[in-house]
């Protein structure tokens with residue numbers, strides 16, 4: 124007989140680019156699953172982060188930031204993924220920053236509020252608010268914008284109020300058996316997570332267009348002699364981006380590699396050997412075939 128005391132469900136994190144969705148997902152799950160960077164649109168995939176306790180299982184859905192710029196096949200694809208992730212879930216977390224509503228928050232609000240699903244407004248980056256007295260007027264003003272199930276201020280970075288948020292979410296989960304095995308923390312395999320950790324370092328380490336012109340594919344991923352051996356290709360769009368990524372005497376690529384390697388060791392709990400190559404695939408972000416082969420088109 125199914126256990127009637129169990130609750131589980133799907134919870135989508137939605138919001139404009141850079142508002143802190145991936146940081147919050149990692150905080151709520153208690154593990155680094157989704158990569159983060161100070162740059163908008165770091166997240167390109169739909170990704171599940173699963174938090175299981177004895178009685179509850181919350182399946183968080185991280186999505187690319189919703190934005191109104193629909194130019195370019197990559198942008199359209201990111202919006203499609205984010206859009207589809209708002210449907211058929213039990214609860215939506217709509218994130219804004221504590222600095223207040225911006226124009227870029229309106230589109231995600233419109234989409235989230237139009238689903239007929241409870242929306243919890245999460246006011247993130249509370250730690251950046253110098254004057255806490257600004258919070259109450261922001262919450263009042265927000266409550267007039269839409270019918271939110273709850274409004275919860277948090278800091279994804281410090282973890283402040285993360286427990287309150289979890290409690291607000293738990294109230295909205297249906298009574299049903301767990302959706303995933305209790306020990307599973309993501310729907311993505313280790314190869315995918317490895318490629319994301321490399322992409323994260325590129326987003327953190329490079330300026331301007333280079334991160335957006337980059338994709339990563341894993342060529343080899345095997346365990347041998349007590350270590351994990353990973354070989355990966357970093358794809359760029361133009362010949363001229365290659366030397367930028369590699370740097371003088373290969374120094375910049377080395378930095379990407381050693382930081383990604385350390386992050387992998389932490390995530391996988393084992394020694395990692397990482398080899399990186401940089402190759403050119405012209406116009407990959409605007410070619411449907413290339414997007415598909417790099418894993419960007421199969422997840423809506």
Ligand SMILES: Nc1nc2c(ncn2[C@@H]2O[C@H](COP(=O)(O)OP(=O)(O)OP(=O)(O)O)[C@@H](O)[C@H]2O)c(=O)[nH]1
Nearest residue numbers: 140141142143144145146161164165166188279280
């Ligand atoms: N100070 C502060 N910074 C935060 C907080 N949450 C996230 N950030 C920072 O905001 C930036 C963006 O965070 P992400 O989690 O990558 O944002 P995202 O919404 O997933 O971004 P996209 O990939 O564009 O969708 C990073 O530099 C984070 O460290 C917070 O609570 N406080």
